[in-house]
Amino acid sequence: xxxxxxxxxxxxxxxxxxxxxxxxxxxxxxxxxxxxxxxxxxxxxxxxxxxxxxxxxxxxxxxxxxxxxxxxxxxxxxxxxxxxxxxxxxxxxxxxxxxxxxxxxxxxxxxxxxxxxxxxxxxxxxxxxxxxxxxxxxxxxxxxxxxxxxxxxxxxxxxxxxxxxxxxxxxxxxxxxxxxxxxxxxxxxxxxxxxxxxxxxxxxxxxxxxxxxxxxxxxxxxxx
Numbered sequence: 001x002x003x004x005x006x007x008x009x010x011x012x013x014x015x016x017x018x019x020x021x022x023x024x025x026x027x028x029x030x031x032x033x034x035x036x037x038x039x040x041x042x043x044x045x046x047x048x049x050x051x052x053x054x055x056x057x058x059x060x061x062x063x064x065x066x067x068x069x070x071x072x073x074x075x076x077x078x079x080x081x082x083x084x085x086x087x088x089x090x091x092x093x094x095x096x097x098x099x100x101x102x103x104x105x106x107x108x109x110x111x112x113x114x115x116x117x118x119x120x121x122x123x124x125x126x127x128x129x130x131x132x133x134x135x136x137x138x139x140x141x142x143x144x145x146x147x148x149x150x151x152x153x154x155x156x157x158x159x160x161x162x163x164x165x166x167x168x169x170x171x172x173x174x175x176x177x178x179x180x181x182x183x184x185x186x187x188x189x190x191x192x193x194x195x196x197x198x199x200x201x202x203x204x205x206x207x208x209x210x211x212x213x214x215x216x217x218x219x220x221x222x223x224x
Contacts, residue, residue, distance in 0.1 A: 004039070004076070008032055011077045015099060031080030034066035041070035072106075075122070082128075089117035091135070094124075101128035101146070109134050109151070121156070 037060025108116030127146035139156035
């Protein structure tokens with residue numbers, strides 16, 4: 001138990017440069033508080049004290065703004081940055097060293113009592129406001145851009161952005177270490193598409209100029 005608490009605190013130090021000392025982390029990080037509430041609620045849930053698990057989870061939601069169903073499965077070194085508005089569904093599964101930013105939803109798309117929430121493998125990073133909806137897997141080391149809506153599986157080390165989510169980097173090599181979404185390095189697919197259109201327009205203009213020059217030369221010869 002104390003080992004897990006120490007690991008949780010160290011995870012905050014590793015991933016939030018604003019963290020200054022252990023007392024600040026213990027008392028001022030709602031994402032950490034939500035994780036601790038979840039662990040207590042999950043203990044009761046797996047021992048079939050379902051009401052107690054849900055009630056503790058509800059208290060945690062009220063105090064932190066983070067809703068984690070006690071039936072979800074969460075691994076080691078899980079970190080929720082800022083936290084407000086995060087929702088994690090009952091059948092969600094989260095691996096080790098995963099990072100979520102505020103407003104993330106791990107949701108379902110069916111009312112059936114089946115596996116209906118996503119599985120996040122190790123070292124996944126999900127940007128603020130992203131929605132991951134459905135019972136598919138987000139592979140190890142994948143990154144989901146802010147406000148993306150992802151409804152299908154994501155390969156390992158891929159980067160997904162947009163609505164619906166589109167893969168813009170596939171099988172990107174990533175150093176094992178500090179999790180970082182690096183928003184400034186995420187490609188912009190719309191900008192890339194517009195740039196391709198401009199390239200095609202410039203090529204058409206070049207061809208037009210060449211044809212116009214050829215036509216003028218032929219006209220000069222005919223008239224001459």
